């Protein structure tokens with residue numbers, strides 16, 4: 001099920017539950033705790049008084065009162081003391097116990113702040129790693145079907161892996177065509193057609209309006225991509241490419257089978273919602289977004305020519321004048337199919353994430 005990193009104020013989110021990074025008294029405080037109490041109103045404190053506090057690493061639940069969220073799950077993260085006092089284990093427990101409580105309350109969506117990463121002083125890069133890996137392990141379990149958001153309040157405090165950040169920056173410098181992305185709309189598309197690469201969003205915009213330009217644009221791109229992809233693709237994929245009548249949905253289902261994957265394994269790895277997957281499965285003519293196609297390409301561990309061919313099925317192409325495309329291309333080239341990592345990188349570079 002989908003995991004998303006979003007920026008903003010957790011008190012504004014319309015989800016089933018938000019998680020509060022509280023202290024063991026559960027009687028309020030500063031930071032996100034103060035913001036949640038202010039937004040929920042005084043009845044939240046009244047209910048908190050009946051809970052008799054909460055130990056570090058554990059979690060308790062109340063109603064959301066004036067918040068858009070139905071529930072508040074209060075958890076207590078560890079205070080950072082240098083990392084040798086069981087802080088990591090306690091932080092993992094805080095996330096896991098909150099998720100278990102959300103499941104017990106039948107929540108379909110839950111949002112977390114970065115627990116312990118403020119006043120409690122947990123190093124932000126390590127707090128992010130613990131948050132993402134714990135949420136991921138929970139969502140990977142077959143029975144856990146929930147949307148989980150990690151809310152970054154202050155984007156400056158989002159600490160993405162420094163080494164990977166500089167590698168991706170280098171790849172962007174060499175590959176990303178910023179001029180083209182900034183260029184005028186028509187000029188941009190015309191140039192892209194000439195170079196055989198059209199950014200997905202623009203192409204889909206045109207195809208929706210069904211203009212003549214759209215038809216020209218699509219057929220010009222189709223020829224280039226089909227030839228390029230067919231030349232580079234391995235035999236079984238080439239056979240699939242020859243089958244031009246096959247829709248995106250049919251191609252996806254066949255590829256899941258040919259990779260020997262279970263459906264649930266594939267949509268979980270793609271960070272795609274189960275309901276969306278069922279829709280794609282049952283609608284042979286389903287028109288996915290570019291992000292959805294790329295998410296499945298990553299889950300299926302396709303190489304670049306295969307990814308191009310797969311995108312083509314849905315009327316898209318990878319473009320060097322689209323920063324998100326170049327970032328995803330970097331991961332595929334390096335055979336790094338870790339969707340969580342890819343989405344962290346996309347977030348770090350302020351791009352839309354993959355999956356649902």
Ligand code: AR6
Pocket residue numbers: 008009010011021022023028029030031032033034035077113114115116117118119120121122151152153154157
């Ligand atoms: N929405 C989302 N995240 C937020 C918000 C918000 N409105 N406000 C702050 N954050 P902290 P802790 C982020 O200090 O480190 C309290 O006094 C913030 O940027 O709130 O677990 C309690 O009562 C940071 O990334 O919690 C405890 O005494 C993250 O939330 C103590 O602080 C956590 O920062 C708990 O400290």
